[in-house]
Amino acid sequence: MSNGGFQPYNSPMDQLGLPPPDHASSTGSQDGDRGTRSSAADPAGSAFFSGDFKKHDDLRAMLESSKDSQKLEAMRRIIAMVAKGKDCSDLFPSVVKNVVSKNSEVKKLVYVYLTRYAEEKQDLALLSIATFQRALKDPNQLIRASALRVLTSIRVPVILPIQTLALQDAVSDMSAYVRKTAALAIPKIYSLDPETKPQLMGVIEKLLADKTTLVVGVAIQAFEEICPNRIDLIHKNYRKLCELLADVQDWGQVVIINMLTRYVRTQFLDPAQQNQEQERQNPLDPDHELLLRTVRPLFQSQNAAVVMAVAQLYYHCAPPGYMNIVIRHLVRLLRASPEVQSCVLTSLSALSASSPHLLSGHLKCFYIHSTDSSSVKLVKLDILTNLATDSNFPVLLRELQAYVSSPDSELASAAVRAIGRCASQLPDTTDTCLNGLVSLLAKKDESVVAEAIVVIKKLLQVQTSDHSHMIVDLARLVDGIAIPRARASILWLIGEYCDRIPKIAPDVLRKFAKSFLEEEDQVKLQIVNLAAKLCVCNPKQARLLAQYVLNLAKYDQNYDIRDRSRFLRPLVLPDPSVAEPTLLAGKRVKKILLAPKPAPEVQSRFAENSPFQLGSLSHLLNLRLPGYQALPDWPAEQPDPSVRAVAAPAPAPSSMAAYSRGGPKEQKSKQKQQQPAEASLLDFGPTNPTAAPAAPSKSTSRPVDPFGLMPDDLLLLPTPSRMYSLVNKYSASGLQVDYSFPRTCLASGRIALSLVFTNHSSAPMRHVTLQHAAGPALQPPEPIDTLEPGVNTTRQAEVAWGDSTTACQLLLRWDNGAQEIRASVQPPVGELLAPVTMSAQQFTTESGKLKGLNEEKGRIPEAASQLSDSDLAEAVRSSANLVAVSGAPTGQLWFAGRSCASRPIPVYVALDRQANLLRVHCEQMTLGSVLHRDLCSGIAAAASKK
């Protein structure tokens, strides 16, 4: 589109690299300029035209009238003509005057008319420009947007500067709708003048940063059309795109997913390769996984194009284990409209050729209904044959046989070919297939019989064992078969294996020599071949016959046959007068004529792995189309992952922030620690009860969220705290218990504890239990039956701390109570909190309410000055379960949370880097001051680590 759009329409574009079909010349200028212009200038249709002019005169009068209703009626009639493809360009002057009309429909119709004819009447079109320029400043967003739309749709190069200017203004318009229109206008301007590319890139960059779902889809479309290779523009927006994807309009989703497929292929390592080399320790890049996770709900879209886009993303970018889901959803699309079905089947057929095991479970979905369209039938048959295995073959053969007796003879012959393909794919089944095919020879439908013979011929060529009886059967059939292809095949078979049927072969030749003149060309060729071969094998009986046939062939009308006869005659019937060369040939002639021939291979259309992106038009046509962006190969080395990091003050979810810090060593350890959380993110189970909209009150307050995947929910993803030790191995004779706070907020208001039991002794420990002794209530973990030496086991417990940090006394017992030890857990204040997302505005008002005594102020530790904003945010988040408030002013870091008690207490934390102040707002003073102290020490620790 980007390149093609600019070329003049009637130039002979060979973009598809195909010669025009023959008829193109006969119909005249096919794609050319048989447009409205030429017909308008054509004086030939004058009789018709004069009438037209009269009619147009009254339209003109109506347009000049002062009544809106008259104008509207006129415009409606004009548009009705335009819709039918009639030429109305002569009305342009009268129409363009009405561009200032107050009536919205008149105006709309004038706009429609303008965009259609402006290119032909460039000078007159300029008259309307001022109106649009005025409308661009209108307070009504719809008027602004439609003015921009029409202005940029007018393909008149002179106004290009005006268009670009309007575009640049619109990009920073308040209304998202106007910005969307601006994004749509970019390709229009580009197609008018590709020189504007640098300017447009700036505009695109701005639009890519837009956070509204309305704009991102079209912005990516503009990106794809103008600078699809500038992947670097995507980095900063990658995570945002992933998060917004679910809420974008379906058309935008398709475009974004297709673009991200290419992005993933350039920025991450091949997941299939990774698994092999580094075993399972190395999970996917978190950003890679983020995309796969956010895209997955879209499998359930009602738009087949979206499902296909997700499927191809998973196919090209996901670890191999995911393909089952992909296939399931693609198969579901087969129920959609016939056109969708045919496209999806083509993709599935490519899959079935490259990896049949994926589809083997869905064999029955490809059974052919008699109402399927003929192209669908053929593709389904192709898939069925690709899926044939030794185990499913009996079922499949029965199904194929049913197709053979279908009234649709095209399907019947295709089914015969399919049986042949199965037989050559699965050597064990060749005999069964051959028998089945031979039984088909008794059918009355000639085309089926002919097809069967051709297939049998191919199969016999593959078979090494003796099938002379079958050839004999075929030879008997030859009289009843009229289809030349089949007759030729039989003759070839008899010739090839003439030594196996010495009695019949000469007789067949005799019959055919008689009917030689009436045969079709391809049959004649085979008669000549048969004669030559027989003459070599059995000169006694066949020599004369061969001579006769070769003589007939010598004077045939077809030069192929004449050539063949000239070529074969000296080989098989050497001229006695020329002794030398024929003697040489005479010895080898048998080798030449009866050399073992390679068996023909029957393959599916997609036998070779198609290089094109699955589901693209290029893939479907197996042809590179203009505008197709090739799918890049995976990089060999991991490209720098930090490019996607978004700078504070809106830190990304902590898993990413940690990831973006960069050092490979640190990254690895982090990932290891987070593995359980990441694993659970992939399934959509209720791992995070706060995120699942359980309470109806919550869901009603946010009815806007179609997939339950709001961006803030993503920010709420829990980061487990660091590990604390409960009991060490020295004090508890080898049993070590560590705990951490997984930070999953429980609906009950309790705090979750994740306990890791490790047996460092040499003997197994039996029945390890942890019980409540004193302090806040405990939901004890499940007892561990046996803990083998050197093994660790994780258990979950819950403690109802409420707002107090009272230690919870615990009793740890094992070996059926023989061993017992006391321990206590005292939570850091930061762990008693749960994150709360809010806007910056909410934050200022809410924290403003908690001043004076409720505010704990203090300096940020000195060492923190060397920390970057994101590191500082990370330090705060690691010492308290809070979430960053997005949109805080620069130099400020804001966090919000609440306590988990039955009556939650809000907690707000603000770091002001300029004033070097750390403020904690909390209505409970002790909680606030303790939290303040903890945060300071946490930050200092993070700084010293650095």
Place this chain on the structure above:
Amino acid sequence: MIHSIFFINNSGDIFLEKHYKRVIPKSICDYFFEEVTKNSSPENVPPIIQTPNHILISIYRAQMHFVAVCKSEVPPLFVIEFLHRLADIIKDYFDEVSETSIKDNVVIVYELLDEVLDNGFPLATESNILKELIRPPNLLRSLADTMTGRNSTVSATLPTGQLSNIPWRRSGVKYANNEAYFDIVEELDAIVDKFGGAVCAEVHGSIDCLIKLSGVPDLTLSFVNSRLIEDASLHPCVRHRRFEVERLLSFVPPDGGFRLMAYRASCHGNLPVPLDLRHTISFKQASGNSGHLELTVIPRPPSGRQLEDLVLTVPMPRAVSGASLVASAGKYSYDTASRTLVWTVGRLDSQKGAGSPTLCGTLVMQTGAPVPDCRPSILVSFSITGWTISGLKVNRLDLHGEKYKPFKGVKYVTKAGKLEFRT
């Protein structure tokens, strides 16, 4: 993406065209017509046709071809889905997609075409939004317009849905009677072989709604046996996470009719095909130039239900030129042009003991033609109301966010989808 759109009827008449970029002359459709003549029926025209400089992507709906012209790489399903959406929008506006409905409202259709795409990329395709931008024709409204002197079907302000986060719902909906109707329609796709065994069988269902509720209602639809739902596709309004976790549909509906969900029902073991068919079709008889046909339907409806709208269609080979048959129930017809035998049985009243209706008689064969050697399939269609073949049942519908008590209705229907008996 999409350069131009053409509407073509079955007689090869281009009756509407709209260009989104440079004008592409009508002659591009010659390539399309060439394919049409190549194929026996319009359904068989391939959806994607390649020409030297363009790609034509078309759909066939309601006796019309909707042809989109593209010039460069574009996801083919994108265009196909878009054309279907376009047809849906037209249907939504004028109650039917047909050549007449389009020709009668050509200006509105053209305005719609201008609004759905901009420069070939979809702009607004939600019919709730479009209806605010361009008002659908309506007798009452046109009366009101003549009274008030308002004369425009185009809105001057941006539809509220465009900018809201529930773009599918228009704002300010008000009804005197608040109603919500749900039609659960399941279709049985099956192939039954000549011995009466099912070769393959699947049940696909859909929930179509007609929602006329004021304000911004938040609905929750739960099922008695939601585990029966497999592989669902959901309207964008459905909250995905709640469906995944709780298997219920929680959504703020669009106003009017829409498809809430489509699903494949899990059917383990054998599916009860609610009828059995005995058939003998032979094209050759000792007596000479006539074949023999005998069809017997043995209904097996679920208890208390009846088979309705039972129609059997048998596409015959070319050699069968006529049929003289006797039907014990319903009527039969033989279309000599398409060579199809249609037996409309209608409703099967199980109470009356009508038993098993039969169609029996001779097939007239063309003289001189060879006896066909094929086995035609029998296509069956029926419907059973008040019953779903998978057994899916709605448990309850709750309304949050609004005060009124709506009228709620659920209808269950099972139909034959692609049901075919091989002979």
